[in-house]
Amino acid sequence: MSKIKYQIVATGFGGQGTVFLVKLLSICALHNGVECLGTENHGMSQRGGTVVTDIKIGDFYTPVISLAQANLMIGLHPEEALRVVQYLSPSGAIVVNAGKDFPKLNHPTYRLDAFHLAEKGVFNIQALNIFMLGFAISHVSDFPFSVREIEGAIYEINPKIAPMNLEVFHLGLSQSP
Amino acid sequence: MKRILLGNEAIAWGLINSSVDVVSGYPGTPSSEILSTYQFIQRQFNIEAFAEWSTNEKVGFEVAYAAAVANKRSCATMKQVGLNVASDALMSAAYIGNKGGFVLVVTDDPGFYSSQTEQDSRMVAKQARIPVFDPANPKEAYHFTRHAVELSEKFETPVMLRSLLRVCHSRQIVEIEEPDFKPREGKFVKDVSRWAALPRKTRLIQAYQQMERIQELTQYNWEKLIKPKTLGLKPGKLLILTAGTSHNFVLETMESLELAFDVLKLDMPYPLPIKEIRSLFDGYEMVLVVEETTPLIEEQILTSKVKGKLSGDMHLVDEMTNDKLLKAFQKIGVYQGENIYPNLPYQGEIPDRVPKLCAGCPHRDVYFALKKVFKRRAVYPSDIGCYTLGINQGVIDTVLCMGGSIGMAIGFSVAKIKKPIVATIGDSTFLHAGIPPLITAIYTKQKFVLVILDNSTTAMTGRQPTAEQSPQIDIKKIVEGLGLQVLEYVYENQMEKTVDFFKAVQKHSEESELPTVALVREFCVLDKPMMLEKPLPGQFATVDQDLCNSCKRCMVEFNCPPFYWNDNKKIEIDPNFCVGCGACMNIVCPTDAFIGDDR
Numbered sequence: 001m002s003k004i005k006y007q008i009v010a011t012g013f014g015g016q017g018t019v020f021l022v023k024l025l026s027i028c029a030l031h032n033g034v035e036c037l038g039t040e041n042h043g044m045s046q047r048g049g050t051v052v053t054d055i056k057i058g059d060f061y062t063p064v065i066s067l068a069q070a071n072l073m074i075g076l077h078p079e080e081a082l083r084v085v086q087y088l089s090p091s092g093a094i095v096v097n098a099g100k101d102f103p104k105l106n107h108p109t110y111r112l113d114a115f116h117l118a119e120k121g122v123f124n125i126q127a128l129n130i131f132m133l134g135f136a137i138s139h140v141s142d143f144p145f146s147v148r149e150i151e152g153a154i155y156e157i158n159p160k161i162a163p164m165n166l167e168v169f170h171l172g173l174s175q176s177p
Numbered sequence: 178m179k180r181i182l183l184g185n186e187a188i189a190w191g192l193i194n195s196s197v198d199v200v201s202g203y204p205g206t207p208s209s210e211i212l213s214t215y216q217f218i219q220r221q222f223n224i225e226a227f228a229e230w231s232t233n234e235k236v237g238f239e240v241a242y243a244a245a246v247a248n249k250r251s252c253a254t255m256k257q258v259g260l261n262v263a264s265d266a267l268m269s270a271a272y273i274g275n276k277g278g279f280v281l282v283v284t285d286d287p288g289f290y291s292s293q294t295e296q297d298s299r300m301v302a303k304q305a306r307i308p309v310f311d312p313a314n315p316k317e318a319y320h321f322t323r324h325a326v327e328l329s330e331k332f333e334t335p336v337m338l339r340s341l342l343r344v345c346h347s348r349q350i351v352e353i354e355e356p357d358f359k360p361r362e363g364k365f366v367k368d369v370s371r372w373a374a375l376p377r378k379t380r381l382i383q384a385y386q387q388m389e390r391i392q393e394l395t396q397y398n399w400e401k402l403i404k405p406k407t408l409g410l411k412p413g414k415l416l417i418l419t420a421g422t423s424h425n426f427v428l429e430t431m432e433s434l435e436l437a438f439d440v441l442k443l444d445m446p447y448p449l450p451i452k453e454i455r456s457l458f459d460g461y462e463m464v465l466v467v468e469e470t471t472p473l474i475e476e477q478i479l480t481s482k483v484k485g486k487l488s489g490d491m492h493l494v495d496e497m498t499n500d501k502l503l504k505a506f507q508k509i510g511v512y513q514g515e516n517i518y519p520n521l522p523y524q525g526e527i528p529d530r531v532p533k534l535c536a537g538c539p540h541r542d543v544y545f546a547l548k549k550v551f552k553r554r555a556v557y558p559s560d561i562g563c564y565t566l567g568i569n570q571g572v573i574d575t576v577l578c579m580g581g582s583i584g585m586a587i588g589f590s591v592a593k594i595k596k597p598i599v600a601t602i603g604d605s606t607f608l609h610a611g612i613p614p615l616i617t618a619i620y621t622k623q624k625f626v627l628v629i630l631d632n633s634t635t636a637m638t639g640r641q642p643t644a645e646q647s648p649q650i651d652i653k654k655i656v657e658g659l660g661l662q663v664l665e666y667v668y669e670n671q672m673e674k675t676v677d678f679f680k681a682v683q684k685h686s687e688e689s690e691l692p693t694v695a696l697v698r699e700f701c702v703l704d705k706p707m708m709l710e711k712p713l714p715g716q717f718a719t720v721d722q723d724l725c726n727s728c729k730r731c732m733v734e735f736n737c738p739p740f741y742w743n744d745n746k747k748i749e750i751d752p753n754f755c756v757g758c759g760a761c762m763n764i765v766c767p768t769d770a771f772i773g774d775d776r
Binding site: 013014022023026027029030035036037038039040041047048049050060061062063064066067068069079080082083085086103105115118119125 | 179180181290314343346347348349350422424425426428429432433498499500517518519520521522523525527528530531532533534535563566637738752753
């Protein structure tokens, strides 16, 4: 575990909760005794603008993910996902909330139309971030943290709403691309 | 204890664990969480302290500085452009000095993520002749804050902690001590020759003392901070001097490119022991300086061996990245390998996503109504805050600085531009820097409309409370105190009422030879207590597809986030994002296509 080096770029637009993902994964790192660096946008970018957050797990120096380095991208919106593909390493995986028209890219891609599922009432759109994280973990084989570790972090971050968040997380886990 | 801390949280912990018990400042990204985290810890550990926002950075500085003159340990916090506002006080305080430790925390924003400028606050420290720390990450932010307080007390000088966006808003696991809070006793010892030093005689004495102090600090920097790090240096091809976050980029790029050069990090980039540092250059072919944002170190230690921004080898604008460093290594000839940071963006078209006012925000209605009443012809100076996003609705022509809308309205009036002038400013910005220009406008008899958008919070930076939380402070009374009649409107989601109000404002302005002040009482949809007290009406909207004639007026003039073009080239409302404010169902659509959504 100590040798792990894993870089995740999470993106969406303001209000979708990408910053929450950084908090969640950094808690997992703390409990695993792994170093972790994260960086996020505040201020203007939270008014519906593009929000890009970087999470680097393991021994890194800067929290900023460089071009062509990320192992995984979690895109909460298709356009925002396309905007940051240059940060993925050639083998880096894409987990994206997008419809069938999402273009074919030269990366392993796990696509889920979460907006559609939310409209059908499968889950509450407010918890899109946790839903997509669940989906990511069930499909990305090299994800650095286990389901149980994430569950623990979800509980720690806010015990009050944890039951609701855990339910959405498990719904995300059970989705197929 | 080990904690995951945001850089700003680490700074707050550094203050707590230095027994700093006076913290004051003005919010501004990326600095805002420092004071709010301090308040959070204060409540958590039941710590008795003063941690409050001031009306502006200058006041914030003066409050904290005076507390340190009175023996307290204190901190003033602000963003880089806020330091411009506080610099009058700083330049003078730098001569006079302080008793208790006084740390000035200033946060810079290379890359213009949420600022008007990319200025380097370390340059201001150099101009003021005060030492400046430049932390690289949250861990250092914590330790350097503590160091800055100690150093300030030891040398009786303000000390700056310059933090960068990538420290303030980066998260890291930081080991911190349990709070052991022992604040200093407040006491003011009279010493007129020091605290009220006047030009020319006493100030001259202080200037010589300041020079001595900076000499001692230079020596301190060498002996304590730099020299211990030089023992491992082995002269060779290249020595890299770094500071702040640039250090991380250098180490990471070198590791990735499998390069190994000596790196010397300067924790305190001013004042530098220039002779000692230059003597380290012996034996190296080249010296590369990597720092953000301006060449502060480079200018100080420049010799013919030095490469960096001045030599054209490092970038001058925008934030540091590993790929920029790789290019610099190529330029100076120390790396010939491949570019491991290729920039291969998606080749298709991706529509720009600009920040917008939140769905349900009353600012949107105000801007819509302003355009309806004052038309495109009017000139619209605006200001700094969420409402700057009114630019999307075509109702903002200029943005300069805090309070600049009113000063610019005066200038446009003086220039006789022969067009109506309609300035917009938020409540916090008005209190920050809007009152002096309004006074100027009145006694020089300028004619324009000033719209104060009052949502009683500093919304853009995270909803910090404004002075209006005190029942005594009311913008209406302030403006009336200047002898003006205030046209007041309590926002309603009925657009015709908003439009009628601004028609009355227009009429008033046409008949007046002075500024016309319109005060709109609003709310912030992000403010949970405010919204719990008076929730939105739950009037969700949808679009009658037969009535929509694709005129795009709603997109251009109302610009609500849930609006989008569907495949039939008609407007639709995304039900996931409509908050039910109901504002669009009235006047906004010329064909009344926005109708209630029964769900």
